Amino acid sequence: MNSTLPNRQVKPIHVLLVEDNIVEARLLQEMLRDSKVSTFEVTRVERLAEAVETAKNDRFDVILLDLSLPDASGIETFRRLHHAVDRTPIVVLTGLEDETIALTALQEGAQDYLTKQFADIHVIDRAVRYAVQRKQAEAERLELIRAQDEQARELLVEQAARREAEKANELKMRFLAMISHELRTPLSSIKGFVSTLLADDVEWDLETQQNFLRIIEQEADKLTELVEQLLDLARLEAGTLRIEAEAHSLEKIFELAAPQLVVVTSEHKLEIAPVSQLPAVLADPLRIAQVLVNLVNNAAQSAPAGTVITIEAHARAGQIQIDVRDEGRGIPEDLRPFVFEAFRQGQDNVSKGKGMGLGLAICKGIVEAHGGSIWVGENEGPGAVISFTLPVAVEEPA
Template sequence: MVASLVKILLIEDSLAEARFLQEVLNGAKLEQFSLVHVKRLGEALNQLQQDDFDVILLDLTLPDSQGLQSLHPLIQCAPSLPIVVLTNTNDDQLAIESLRKGAQDYLVKRQVNLELLVRSLRYAIERKQISEALREANETLEIRVAERTAQLTKAHELLEVERMKDEFISIVSHELRTPLTSIHASLRLLSTGQVGQLSEQGQQILDIAVTNTDRLVRLANDILDLERIESGKSVTIQKTCDAAELIVQAVETMKAMAAKHRVTLSVTTASISIWADPDKVVQILTNLLSNGIKFSPPQSKVWLAVEAKGKEVLFTVKDQGRGIPAEKLESVFERFQQVDVSDSRSKGEC
């Protein structure tokens, strides 16, 4: 089997360090590494214009650039290339900050060996590829939603609107959900450690990718659920169930999200027998709780209660968010309508 060739751009002002890294990589058996060495950030930017690389090894102490400020021009020049930071400092805070600014991994020079270096390079490339795939999927979804929304706005005949809606749902179902499922499965496989253990910082970044992929999958499924309901294809299976048990299921599902946003769930239950589809009721309660949590400030509460009202049962969800303006109360129930979402976006939600 012919070993794969990985092209590395090494930005390192120390010739001794560069020779050491080359010698370490020469010991690799499963991969072949081609190392191009430059001493300055400016030289690296010129090299990136002239040649293609698979990954960048970046020293944080350069003659023409110091610290994490080197990351920005590299990312601007080659946004699709993964960057592994090299430093003499074993500083967890610096490591986390480098990942936040766009690096894929962080290595302390005196701890580098063949296994660690090769694994870091391999995972950096894989994580960057997954990240790019997610970014492209997000951009594609945004473009298609914008295009379809504009077309629907201009449509004058109901038959044309229905045809375009069905086409849009088909795109979401087949062209978005299928690659998302594949990406999601790959991320899950990486997170289990079955293909190798990640560093703590790498695991944190991977967990963020998994969370956002989960959100995209849920979005696609919600759109499909909405289409089934409007087309009359949604199936409900009603049976006798306990309202208190349904509340418990919804709360258990949302506990992790509430804890993440430092929101307390306050529950008032009552054992009331109802005739309903339990899955649909739990889904509704979960969606309402999720919305309440996203728009609630930290250290606040979201209340969930149930009570009998004659022959009917009333579920109530209340939060301490900013609320919905009176003039928006009707429009928020239309498709693809939202009020100001700055509260949730400031907490990383969409």
């Protein structure tokens, strides 16, 4: 039941009156209509269920709620309505005998309460207006807190992004310094031996000349390897590294890697478990051979001379898992998340005089480009184990 009360030059206050007693309801409506201060538009319902439905469908500035209704009574009347429309201020209407319940409602979120026997137009007008104002003030306060929280979150995100950018820039500068060092060292060696060979004031015997040339060749190979690693890393980051994946047996891939594996494990014992019974993998054999060599070379740098480096493989859920295990010092738990990051790994390795350490970052990129994954595994004994997976080929290898 809607009643539009006389227009005044103010924005009307929309009131939902929840009162089943028709006499008391009319009295309240008449008092609101006679207000000289505010303009009220009143919608009346008689039951709590109607109040919940009406309040959800229409926007009201305030609800006047009688606590004794046909379908609810006592404090539960308030609780159910407040739970359904917690953003709308509620003023409780009560009799003399219900003031204790009304005070409980105030503690639980009601804006005010009115004792019907003592309510007049001035009391009702003031209670309704104050309830609306308090609710608006509370909403503004919560909005201000929300805005401050959002601003604080944005500031935290900005600070975190700035720290990450500064960290990335620092790592980049370290990386550039490491590259300069790694390029300068072999170049200085090459220049030094060439200058020595070209010197006019001394003659070198054939054996010494050949020894100098072998050193020059070795340093040139180091430069070539470094440049190739940097190019591979750049291609991986740009997504342009070519991967020609076809069905191949692990035996074939291991055969491709064998010559280099022999070189990098010249001071270690390399053991390769049989793989002839395993299914073929979908892989680029040259790239996966490169992964194997990098992993074994990394193990050889970490493990003492004379210790065993093992390569094992086994099938698991449509994939082949390959493990490279050594008997070195292992990888500390706190460093494992950074093992496959080129810049961090490079910093660690350079400080130990073992090169840029780009190999593991390249391994990660190549394996993931094949649809596999790579990680630091748990080793039962001393040393470290790095594992990676490759998808099993659907077709048999050619």
